[in-house]
Amino acid sequence: EIVLTQSPATLSLSPGERATLSCRASQSVSNYLAWYQQRPGQAPRLLIYDASNRATGIPARFSGSGSGTDFTLTISSLEPEDFAVYYCQQRSNWPLTFGGGTKVENK
């Protein structure tokens, strides 16, 4: 099973600041990595697929990068609605696995 480790666990930032979230895989997942956002009380939302492709309707301030074992989700300038928990997920191998999540909180 591929283990995804997300860091930091919590990121305390203010609106307008840049957020950089990390996801590290225990073995190469090529570029088969997705990012999801989950706001409190809501279902997750697909942000990024295949490491760097924005899903439909996702604002350009969200970007993804990386390949192999190291991946980054960047939010260029935080909006109030971006304070949420973010998960990475790999589809390289079964079982599908998610990272433990990074909470982006309003400082």
Add this chain to the structure above:
Amino acid sequence: EVQLLESGGGLVQPGGSLRLSCAASGFTFSSYGMTWVRQAPGKGLEWVSSISASGGDTFYADSVKGRFSISRDNSKNTVYLQMSSLRVEDTALYYCAKRDVALGYGMDVWGQGTAVTVSS
């Protein structure tokens, strides 16, 4: 409108069974793989099971293998999760999600979830 609506959750005793349903609308259901993901209270996301568009291929997390069974009825636009031998640790909000090959098999549509509580 593209929509997934889960149902069937509830309170069940350890060792009991439950069948979850997920009704899809607004898209060609038979063209997409479907997935169940769960989230224990206050915890992260855990993949549970996936099924291919035709239903011919199924996949399970080790934690549920042999106890849960995923199936689908494309004539009813519904995917199911039959859960048996339930354990306290199966307590979670269960989401169904659509996987889109055009989006790297990303889970691009999610339901609002159905809550399962396993307790005596």
